[in-house]
Amino acid sequence: MTTTGKSRSGAEGGESRGNVDRYTPADIEKKWQTKWEADGIYQAPDHVEGKENYFSLVMFPYPSGDIHMGHWFQYSGSDAYARFKRMQGYNVLHPQGFDSFGLPAENAAIERGADPREWTYSNIENSRRQFREMGASYDWSRELVTSDPDYYKWNQYWFLQFYKNGLAYRENGQANWCPKDQTTLANEQVKDGACERCGTAVTRRAMPQWFFAITKYADELLEMDSLDWPEKIKTMQRNWIGRSTGTTIGFDVSEFAPGEKIETFTTRIDTVFGVTFVVLAPEHPLIEKLTQPDHKAAVDAYVENAARETEIDRTSTEREKTGVATGAHCINPLNGERIPVLVGDYVLASYGTGAVMGVPAHDARDFVFAKKYDLEIRVVVSPPDWDGREFEDAWIPAGTQVNSGEFNGMSSIDGKEAIADKIESNGWGTRTITYHLRDWLISRQRYWGTPIPIVYCDDCGTVPVPEHELPVRLPDKVRFDSDGRSPLTKDTSFLNTECPDCGKPAKRETDTLDTFVCSSWYHLRFASPNPDEDPLEVDQVSAWVPVAAYQGGAEHAVMHLLYSRFFNKALRDLKFVEFDEPYTKLTNQGMLTKDGGKISKRSNPLPPDPVVEKHGADTLRCYLMFLGPWDQGGDWSDSGINGIKRWLSRIWDVAQRDKSKLGASGSEDAERGLARIAHATTQRVLADMDVFKFNTSIAALMEFTTALMRSYESGDVSAASWRAGIDRLLLHTAPLAPHIAEELWQRTGHTGSIHLELNPAFDESLIAMDTITLAVQVQGKLRDQIEVPADIAQDAAIEAAKEAPNVMRHLEGMLIVKEIYVPGRLINIVVRPA
C-alpha cells in the first residue's frame, strides 16, 4: 500500500486520486449559489407531509452599506443551525429581510446629499449580494423590506388598531431629546444619559408625543418562566421593568395651595415617622403654587437650570445633591408634623409621583441631602445594638420601630404592614406598585420612517386615517434643510390634507414611528408574507409562530425583545394571534472583536470581502464558527484561518481518492475502528450543533477527516465502509461549509442536493470499545493505566489495578483504606501507612 510520502508524490498522487484538482473555492461557490437559488431548495412551504415545521429566525440587519464581519459571524452560525435543523428532518423556515428605515439614511442625505431611498435600496442590493456570497440558506421568496409601502402600511394598520383600543395615545410631556439627531427617543434608547445611536447627551423637551401603552403589560411581561432564553436577558428585562411594591402617601399642603396634597411613593413606609422634609422634582406641577414669594427667584433659577441640564448631568450618581427651599410646608399625616418642602433634582419627575418623602436616617440619598442642608435626621428604625448615638450613615436594613408612635417596639418588617394598614384605613394613601418601565415613546421627528396615520383637524381634533386609505405614503424627493428639521414638516403636499371626518382642510401628523415598531412583528410577516387586504393569514401564522429558535445580539435585551413581546401580547388581545410569546427559544451570539476591540470601519476595520476572495466563503464561515463557542463571541486573528482552509482542502482531497484502491473487505479491527469513530463523530456533532457549539463540532469533524485519511492509507478498510465514512463526513460538513459539501457530494456520485439529505444516524453499540484504558490513581494521583475488557467487573478491575507496576510501588508498605471504582474511567486506591 502507498505510504504517505509516496501517495503525495506528483506522479503517484495523480494516479491514486485520479487527476484531482486543487480546492479552489472560487470555482465552485458561485456555481452552487446560483443553482440553489434556481432550484429554490431553501423555500419553505407552509406544510410538508410528514415534517414538523421549525421557524429558525435570526435578527435581520439594518442595511448600512456592508454586511460586515460581525454580520458574517452572526449569520454564518444561524445559517448553519437552520441547515442542521433541516437535516434533522424539520421543514425549516429561515427567512431574511432588511430593517431599512432609520436615521443613517437621512444622515447620508444630510451629509452627502444622497437620497435616503436610493441610498437605502442600493445598500440592500449590496447586502443581498453579500448574503448570497455567504451561501446562506434563506428563503428569499419571503424577503421583506420594512421601508416598502406594503410593509409599513401594516405598521400603520397596527398603530390604528392600538389607537382604537387605547393602546396608542398622544400626550404632552417631557421627552428625551437628542439634539444631534433632532428627535425624541424612547427611554430604552437612552444609554448613560446619551443617545443610544450617536452618543450625544440627551436633553429634555416638552412636546406632544405618541406612546404605546406597554406599561399595561408590565406584569405580564415579567412572566418569563416559559421562555427558553438566556437568564441574563430575562434578568435585564426584569430589571428594566423594575416592579417595586410600596405605598403612596399624600402630604397635605392646603395651607399654601388649597385642597392640594403632595403625593409621594415609598417602599419604606415603615420609616414614615422619620420624614423631616419632602422633595419635589424640578418638573413637579405643584412647584409654582407652593413657592413662596421670597423664594420664587431662587426656585425659578433652580428649575430653569435643571431644565437645561443634560440627562448625563442629571442622573450622575457622582455629583452632589442640590436643592432649594420653596418656603412652603406640608403635614405628615401620621404625626401631624409640619415639615419643609424643597425642590431637588435628585428626584426624578418620571418615576413614582415625582416627589419623595425625605427620610435621611434611612435613605442614603436623603442622608447626604439632609447633611448638606442641615435638615433633621431622625432615627425611626433602630439597628439591633443602637445606643442612641447620631448616625454616620443612613441605616437601610430592617430594625425595630422607634419614635414611631403606636408602632414603637414593632419590627420594621411588621411596621411596614401595620403602618400601611393605618394609612389605607384613614384614606391618607394606598399600597401601590410602581414600575421603572415607561410607556414606549414611538414618535420620531424624522423623515425616513413610517408616517403615523393621524390627521389633525381644527374642528374634529385628532382623527385616525381610515384603514382603506393606508398606506399613508412617505413622499419622495424631499428637501433636507440645514435646520435639521424633518422634511415632512415642510412638505406641503404631504402636510396638507382633508379631514377624513368632515372633509375640511387639515394637517397630517409629521412624526414617524420608531423603527422598533417594524421589528416588533416582522417574524409574523415572514410567516405570512403575501396578504394584501389583511395584515396576516391566521393559518400561515399558526403554522410557524411562535419562533422556535431566535438568534441575535444581547444588545436588544430591553429594546427589540421587550417591544416585540409587548406587541405580541397586544396583538393577542386584539385577536390577531393566539399565542402569548413571539420567541420560544433565544440564543445570543457573542460579539466578534479584533485585537480585543470593537470592529469599526474607521478605527479597526475588518472587511469580509477580501477574506472571501482569498479563502472562500466556506472557509470564512467555518473559521468564524471555530473561534470559540458561538454564544461567547470571539476575537479575530488572521493567522488561524489557514487551519480551516487546510481542513477543507484535506476533505477535498480525501473525498476524491480513488476507492478502487481499496478492497471489497477490510480487516476486522480496521473496520470496527472506522465504524467507531464514524458513529462517535455523529454522536458528538448532533449534540453540539443542537446547542450552537460549532467549534467542537468542527473539531470532531477534523478528527474524523484525519481518521478517514489514515484508514485509506492503511488500506485495511473496505471500499464500502470508507465510502460510507466519506458520505458521513460530507453530510456533517454540509451545514457548516455548504458549497464544498455540495460539490463533493456531486463528485462522489450522488444526485440531488446534499442540503436536502438527512443527518446520518449513529449506533451507540458501535461506539463502545472492547477494551478500555482505566486510569489508576493512588491517593487521587495518577500512577498508572491499565488495559482491561470493557465489561470488566469491579473486583477484577481493582485486582488488575493493584498489579500495575507503578501502582504496586505506591502501595508498598501501605494499608488500603478504600477503593473507588468509576466504571469505564478510573480506579482510585486510598491508602495510609501500615
Place this chain on the structure above:
RNA sequence: GCCGAAGUGGCGGAAUGGCAGACGCGAUGGAUUCAAAAUCCAUUGGGGUAACACCCGUGUGGGUUCGACUCCCACCUUCGGCACCA
C-alpha cells in the same frame, strides 16, 4: 455602588465531580523541492531524568471530597448590563 458572565500552554480554545490542555494556530525538527511556497510526518505546559521515576501546574487564599478547572466561602482582575427607581 448593584446585578451578571468570565479568568486554563506562546495564542484561540477543550474538558462542568473522575487521566487538564481535545481540536486548531504558532513554533521546532524532519520528508519532498535546484530552491521556495504548498503539502506530509514528528515534537511542543513548566521543572527534572540518559530514559524512567518524581515534583509543580486551570487568577489568589481557604474549604468540601477518595478525587476539584468543575461545587462552597472570601478576595483580585477583565468584560457586559443597570445605576440618585425613593
